[in-house]
Amino acid sequence: MANALHIVVCAGIVPDPLQTLEPVTGPAGPGLKNEMVLPAVLDPWAASALYEAAALAAKNPGSKLWLVSLGPKAKLQQVMMTVAQKVPFELVPIDGPIGGFPDAHSTAAVLAETIAALPGLDRTKLLLFGGWESATRGAGVTLQLVGERLGITDQFQGVDQIVQIDLGDSGSFEVLERVEGGKHQVSVCAGAPAVLGWATGNLAEPRNNPQVGMANMRTIMPALQKAKAAKLDANGLSYVSVSLPKQQRTTRVVKDLTPDEIAVELVAWIGAE
Amino acid sequence: METILVLTHADETGSALTRASLETVTAGLELATRLSAPLTIGIVATDATSAAAALAETGARLLAVSGEAFAQARYASDAAACEALCRAANATIVLAPGSSRFTRVAAGVAHRLSGYIDTHITALGGANTIEASRWFYRQRIEAVISRDLRPWFLLLDAGTHAAFAGASGAAKVEEVAVQLPALRTTVSGFRAPQQDQQTIRPDAKMLLVAGAGWTKKQPDGQIHVAEAAKLILGFLHVTGASLGSSKSLVDQGGEGEPVLPFLTHMNQIGQTGATPRHAKGLSTCCHGEEPHVVGWRFIADRRAISLDPNCGWTRGKADVVYVADAFPVMAKVNALLEAAKA
Numbered sequence: 018m019a020n021a022l023h024i025v026v027c028a029g030i031v032p033d034p035l036q037t038l039e040p041v042t043g044p045a046g047p048g049l050k051n052e053m054v055l056p057a058v059l060d061p062w063a064a065s066a067l068y069e070a071a072a073l074a075a076k077n078p079g080s081k082l083w084l085v086s087l088g089p090k091a092k093l094q095q096v097m098m099t100v101a102q103k104v105p106f107e108l109v110p111i112d113g114p115i116g117g118f119p120d121a122h123s124t125a126a127v128l129a130e131t132i133a134a135l136p137g138l139d140r141t142k143l144l145l146f147g148g149w150e151s152a153t154r155g156a157g158v159t160l161q162l163v164g165e166r167l168g169i170t171d172q173f174q175g176v177d178q179i180v181q182i183d184l185g186d187s188g189s190f191e192v193l194e195r196v197e198g199g200k201h202q203v204s205v206c207a208g209a210p211a212v213l214g215w216a217t218g219n220l221a222e223p224r225n226n227p228q229v230g231m232a233n234m235r236t237i238m239p240a241l242q243k244a245k246a247a248k249l250d251a252n253g254l255s256y257v258s259v260s261l262p263k264q265q266r267t268t269r270v271v272k273d274l275t276p277d278e279i280a281v282e283l284v285a286w287i288g289a290e
Numbered sequence: 291m292e293t294i295l296v297l298t299h300a301d302e303t304g305s306a307l308t309r310a311s312l313e314t315v316t317a318g319l320e321l322a323t324r325l326s327a328p329l330t331i332g333i334v335a336t337d338a339t340s341a342a343a344a345l346a347e348t349g350a351r352l353l354a355v356s357g358e359a360f361a362q363a364r365y366a367s368d369a370a371a372c373e374a375l376c377r378a379a380n381a382t383i384v385l386a387p388g389s390s391r392f393t394r395v396a397a398g399v400a401h402r403l404s405g406y407i408d409t410h411i412t413a414l415g416g417a418n419t420i421e422a423s424r425w426f427y428r429q430r431i432e433a434v435i436s437r438d439l440r441p442w443f444l445l446l447d448a449g450t451h452a453a454f455a456g457a458s459g460a461a462k463v464e465e466v467a468v469q470l471p472a473l474r475t476t477v478s479g480f481r482a483p484q485q486d487q488q489t490i491r492p493d494a495k496m497l498l499v500a501g502a503g504w505t506k507k508q509p510d511g512q513i514h515v516a517e518a519a520k521l522i523l524g525f526l527h528v529t530g531a532s533l534g535s536s537k538s539l540v541d542q543g544g545e546g547e548p549v550l551p552f553l554t555h556m557n558q559i560g561q562t563g564a565t566p567r568h569a570k571g572l573s574t575c576c577h578g579e580e581p582h583v584v585g586w587r588f589i590a591d592r593r594a595i596s597l598d599p600n601c602g603w604t605r606g607k608a609d610v611v612y613v614a615d616a617f618p619v620m621a622k623v624n625a626l627l628e629a630a631k632a
Contacts, residue, residue, distance in 0.1 A: 032427075034561045040431050047433070061562045117426045118433075121397075122406055152428055152561065156409045158397035165398040171475050172365040174394045177555070193481065196390040199490025199556050200482040202363065207474035217555035217562070252406055253439035257421050262432055265606045266592070272599055272613045279595070279612045280622030283572070284630070286593065287496065287529060287623075 020181075020188055021079030022209060023139050024070040025132050026106070027147035027160060028063030030088045030096045030115065032056070034152070040259045046251075047118045047259040057092050057115075059100050062148025066215035068223060070146045071104030073179070083138075085131055087111040087124060090241055097237050102230035103223045108237045109135065113247040117153030118256070123249035125162030131245075133167065140167070142209050149174045149214035157214070164212035172212040177201060178219055183208075292327040292420070294318055295381035296350075297334070297372055299391055304336030304361050307344055310387035312453035314446050318385050319348060319454065321414055327383075332375035333463070334368065336361045342463045347456030352463045353378050359470060362477040363391040365398070367470055372399040374468045382440040383420065388447050396445055405441035412450045420444075428561050429587040448492075449567040449588070489526060489533035489552055496531040497568040497589060498522065499559065502538040503575025503597070505548045508617065515548045521620045522550065528627040532568065534559040534585060536576050559585030573608070574616040577601055595619055 032038060032055040039050040049055065059067070067084060074080035084106045086093055093110050101108075111131055113124075132138070132145070145164055150157040157174065164172050175195030183189045188208035193201040195216055271279065296318035298311035307315075315331060322329035329350040335341040338354030345352060355371040372395055376384060384400075386392045388409060400407040413423040421434050422444055482488060504518040526533055535550075535557040542549050559566060563585065571589035577598060586592055586607065594601075594608040595616045604611045612619065 034428075038427055038430050120406075122401075154426060155428060156407075157393060158400075158407055158409060161394070161397035162401050165401040170366045170369065170471060172394060172398065175390060191478075194390070194394075195556065196363075196480070198482070198492055199488055200480045202390070203478045203481055204364065205476050205478055217558075253437045254406070254408075255436050255438070257434035257436055259426075259431060259433040261430070262587075266609055268605050268608055269610045270599060270605075270613065271610060274612065274614070276614055276618035277622050279614055279619050280626055283593070283612075283619070283623050284626045286591075287570070287572075287627070288630075 020077050021142060022074060022077050022144055023081050023142040024074055024144045024146055025083045025085055025135070025138070026063065026067045026070050027085050027128055027145070027163065028067060029060045029086060029151055029153065030057045030092055031060045031152040033058050040261065042259065047256050048116055052115060053089065053092070057096050059096055060148050060151050060153070062150060062152070062215055062217070064100075064222070065218040065220070066146040066148055066213070067100070067106070068104060068220045069179070069215060069218045070144070071106065071223075072220060073144075076181070081137070082106045083109050083135060085109040085111070085128060087113045087127060087247060088115050089113070090244055094241050097241075101233035101237055102225040102227060105229050105233060108233070108240045110241050110244040111247050112244040114249060117151065117155070118259075119249045120252045120254045121154060121156045121159045122162060122252050125159045125166065127247045127249065128159070129163045129166035132163065140210055143167070143169070144209050145169060145212045147214055149176070149216055160212055160214045167210070169210045169212050171206050171210070173204065173206075174214040175216045176213045176218070177216050179213065292325050292383050293379070293381045294322050294327050294329050294383045294385065295376060295379040296329065296331045297375060297384060297386040297392065298331060299333070299389070300335035300337075300341045305340035307333070307341050308387065308389060309453050310389045310448045312344065312455070313448065313451040314385050314387045315345065315348060315454040316451045317414060317446055318350075321383070321385070321420070325418075330379040330381060332372070332379060334360050334371045334375070338465070339463055342461040343458045344456065345454070346459035346461040348454065352461055353466050354463045355466050355468050359473075363394070364473070364475050364477055365395055366473055366475065369395040369398050369402070370468050370470055372396070373402050374466045376403055376441070378466045382442065384441055384443045386443065386445050388445040393445060396443055400441070400443040403441055405443055406437055406439055407443035407445070408435060408437070409445040411444045411446045414444070425587070429565050483552075487552060490556060491530065491532040492566065494530055494532040495569045496529055497534050497566055497571040498525055498531045499534040499536065499571060499573040499576055499585065500539060500550065500553070501536045501574060501576030502542065503577070503616065504550065505539065505542060509615075513548055514617070515550065517617065519550050519552070521617065521624060523552065524624040525620060528624060528631060532566065533557055534564070534566065536560065537562060574620065577603065
């Protein structure tokens with residue numbers, strides 16, 4: 018089919034945002050206290066990418082969707098129990114370290130190698146999706162590095178929308194990327210292959226669908242069992258210090274002023290240099 | 291010995307450097323002085339000669355890539371331009387602004403030069419080495435990092451250095467030739483809310499944060515979304531403040547609950563939103579870690595209006611918390627500000 022897409026979504030797993038995080042330093046470098054027992058979720062921006070990818074794949078018959086994720090197998094399995102119920106995909110797990118402190122270049126190298134080896138992947142139809150930044154390292158470089166390693170020179174970051182212009186052979190599309198000042202830059206790309214790092218997108222989180230979950234889990238469990246182990250090099254990166262911010266403010270709690278009195282105080286504060 | 295390259299780019303005019311670029315020039319000058327290292331500044335612009343005028347007093351070697359092809363912020367052409375500048379400068383340290391334009395391409399350029407990159411740098415320290423500060427886990431954990439391998443690309447967050455402000459003058463610029471690849475992407479323009487509806491203002495002194503409480507039932511048992519919208523927009527209009535929002539308020543649109551029509555995910559601050567830099571911040575009707583901890587990390591002077599006197603998120607995070615209903619308070623604030631303006 019002329020407009021069938023091969024979409025690969027790179028998505029990591031991160032601690033649930035509601036968890037309290039405390040850094041610790043071990044023999045392997047910095048990490049989080051009790052990291053392996055913290056509840057984890059799919060990285061929020063990467064999750065947006067997954068939902069957008071699934072919607073795009075559904076609109077283009079014959080498309081394929083892979084979810085490539087690097088993390089400890091046990092944590093991946095826990096997160097996939099929920100994610101698998103959202104949209105249909107083929108999981109490509111990589112058994113590796115968790116967290117934001119490993120080097121992004123090593124992560125990108127492992128992801129690129131895995132994607133390049135995906136059976137049946139047609140790189141001329143490839144749309145490489147992911148979050149524009151992770152909620153762990155937040156570097157916003159992994160996807161670009163993977164793209165460069167795969168030779169893709171049409172890349173977009175902070176994507177909120179993709180609109181297919183030509184559903185025929187060319188497959189061109191319009192992309193809205195976040196830029197400074199609350200604006201979107203509008204670009205037209207001639208078609209795949211391309212890299213799209215997603216921000217929030219426009220789609221709500223899909224409701225859980227047990228049938229989708231059952232179908233996904235048939236392939237997810239065997240894939241997890243066969244997941245290759247990856248070791249990430251530091252690439253000369255070292256941590257001088259890792260700490261929680263110490264800034265604690267002395268909060269003045271004002272309980273006994275009327276709205277008018279508060280307003281007067283606020284206006285004086287707003288006007289003060 | 292280190293050699294330093296600062297990458298800069300022009301704004302939408304094509305002939306003047308962005309503020310973030312000039313901030314990075316300041317960082318480059320400071321670092322070059324500290325390490326006694328030679329400094330080169332690379333410029334990507336339509337008209338690099340005009341853009342370079344602002345750098346005449348830096349004393350740095352100036353390299354430029356210029357032409358119509360670089361008017362548009364596009365991966366293929368910008369990556370080629372930055373790669374050419376880096377190869378011409380042959381630097382071990384490359385500093386660049388963390389703008390949307392360079393954030394898109396810097397990692398790819400680092401890879402092409404067999405280099406390494408770290409982003410969202412907020413400070414550069416160290417004695418005889420370079421130690422870079424950055425945040426992890428969405429501004430919850432701060433780390434100082436270093437790298438042995440070169441070239442090392444460092445993208446600086448906006449607002450972390452003063453913008454370079456030397457006298458404008460004629461500057462000698464060395465033009466660098468670029469071999470452009472086939473361009474498959476065309477930038478057709480920008481899409482933004484109309485001027486009077488634009489609520490995100492990065493240069494504003496104040497940030498107003500609106501929480502989900504604005505759309506909840508009020509003491510009369512009714513929801514007053516229209517009134518809330520009027521109060522918030524009125525405050526933005528009279529103060530020129532930027533508007534941030536909690537995730538819960540932005541998400542309400544997708545959940546069928548009442549929404550403030552001018553809010554989008556781009557207003558969102560916190561874990562899955564922005565962490566803006568403003569001198570002052572006023573949070574209203576917020577409850578939770580998102581606005582008060584993560585989203586406010588770089589707000590200097592913070593006040594909050596909250597109905598909950600025991601809100602644990604404001605304690606220790608805000609400088610002042612007013613325990614009150616934001617509706618009458620903001621109505622009076624707007625009235626006083628309007629009167630003062632008149």
